[in-house]
Amino acid sequence: MAVITNIDDLKRIYRRRVPKMFYDYAESGSWTEQTFRENSSDFSQIYLRQRIAKDMSNRTLATQMVGHDVSMPVALAPVGLTGMQSADGEIKAARAAEKAGVPFTLSTMSVCSIEEVARKTTRPFWFQVYTLKDDDFMRRLIARAKKAGCSALVITVDLQVLGQRHKDVRNGLSTPPKLTPKSILDLSTKWRWGLEMLGTRNRFFGNIVGHADGVSDPGSLASWTAEAFDPALDWTRIRHLMDMWDGGPVILKGILDVEDAKAAVAVGADAIVVSNHGGRQLDGALSSIRALRPIVDAVGDKIEVHFDGGIRSGQDVLKAMALGAKGTYIGRAWTYGLGAMGQKGVTAALEVIRKELDVSMALCGRRDIHEVDRDILLVPEDFEGRWAAN
Numbered sequence: 001m002a003v004i005t006n007i008d009d010l011k012r013i014y015r016r017r018v019p020k021m022f023y024d025y026a027e028s029g030s031w032t033e034q035t036f037r038e039n040s041s042d043f044s045q046i047y048l049r050q051r052i053a054k055d056m057s058n059r060t061l062a063t064q065m066v067g068h069d070v071s072m073p074v075a076l077a078p079v080g081l082t083g084m085q086s087a088d089g090e091i092k093a094a095r096a097a098e099k100a101g102v103p104f105t106l107s108t109m110s111v112c113s114i115e116e117v118a119r120k121t122t123r124p125f126w127f128q129v130y131t132l133k134d135d136d137f138m139r140r141l142i143a144r145a146k147k148a149g150c151s152a153l154v155i156t157v158d159l160q161v162l163g164q165r166h167k168d169v170r171n172g173l174s175t176p177p178k179l180t181p182k183s184i185l186d187l188s189t190k191w192r193w194g195l196e197m198l199g200t201r202n203r204f205f206g207n208i209v210g211h212a213d214g215v216s217d218p219g220s221l222a223s224w225t226a227e228a229f230d231p232a233l234d235w236t237r238i239r240h241l242m243d244m245w246d247g248g249p250v251i252l253k254g255i256l257d258v259e260d261a262k263a264a265v266a267v268g269a270d271a272i273v274v275s276n277h278g279g280r281q282l283d284g285a286l287s288s289i290r291a292l293r294p295i296v297d298a299v300g301d302k303i304e305v306h307f308d309g310g311i312r313s314g315q316d317v318l319k320a321m322a323l324g325a326k327g328t329y330i331g332r333a334w335t336y337g338l339g340a341m342g343q344k345g346v347t348a349a350l351e352v353i354r355k356e357l358d359v360s361m362a363l364c365g366r367r368d369i370h371e372v373d374r375d376i377l378l379v380p381e382d383f384e385g386r387w388a389a390n
């Protein structure tokens with residue numbers, strides 16, 4: 001078995017094993033991919049302060065996210081199409097999260113349905129929804145999540161319209177993949193993926209197909225978003241969607257601006273996720289790590305602030321926590337693991353990050369994740385930018 005030392009090891013195997021169309025889906029940002037790249041690269045502008053002769057014994061990463069116990073502040077972010085990265089991928093990832101003691105968030109755009117994931121797991125998971133126009137569908141979807149025992153609702157608030165990812169257009173991305181000479185050629189080199197896929201019936205968008213009306217091509221993410229998503233979304237509508245859920249905390253994901261963070265407090269959300277959708281929406285927006293501190297400073301005492309975007313290591317998690325996040329999410333990092341080695345790969349991704357976080361925290365002279373604060377960082381003075389007045 002391959003030796004996995006870091007997240008990049010998983011990514012290399014993932015690339016070899018999964019059809020190009022799905023690798024590209026995960027590994028893309030919108031348009032020029034500037035924000036996608038900077039989400040990761042901006043972490044390297046922040047330095048950690050090495051300390052010595054501090055008691056580094058008996059360390060703990062355990063904390064809470066929205067009142068739920070977590071073994072480390074790293075949740076699995078909602079990722080669409082994961083059942084195409086590996087057969088029954090959502091079930092494998094949820095099981096790995098369960099074993100690791102961290103939250104798993106099921107995407108509405110999952111291949112395995114909410115009910116299927118609930119049947120195959122033993123602990124409640126979180127469920128993510130988009131802000132769709134169809135009230136009836138939203139009500140039914142949210143009721144299904146409640147019935148399946150989901151313990152938090154994550155509402156994605158940054159996808160009213162879809163940012164274009166060129167590779168998805170070129171690849172003709174669809175679930176399941178359409179058979180063209182090009183895709184057949186690619187699939188022929190991904191025999192392990194194909195064999196596993198033949199062994200499951202979960203090959204469509206399980207939460208959508210058969211549940212949503214008026215979707216002209218239920219295999220196409222682009223056409224579904226164009227038809228079903230609500231370009232006229234406002235805060236009243238967000239409140240209305242929040243009111244459909246009474247199964248626990250509501251987390252609003254996709255906040256990058258202080259004014260929007262304040263509005264999220266006013267609307268009564270339990271937590272926000274500072275996120276630019278993995279650089280998949282507004283290309284040219286700030287990286288999430290640059291947006292984090294001003295938002296924590298503005299609303300961190302009124303609402304739980306979580307962080308998502310660009311995390312590929314435990315050191316990245318440590319930096320986000322030190323800047324004031326109360327929890328973080330990984331998306332691509334666990335997707336690489338899933339595509340590379342199924343459930344074992346997701347476990348490997350979580351263990352890589354756990355170890356890096358633990359040892360790096362120790363080398364900064366801290367023993368408890370709650371003691372991690374800005375004092376462990378060296379942040380360039382203008383990291384968040386001194387922008388010209390408008």
Ligand code: GLV
Binds near residue numbers: 109
């Ligand atoms: C959907 O949310 C996507 O980013 O593809």
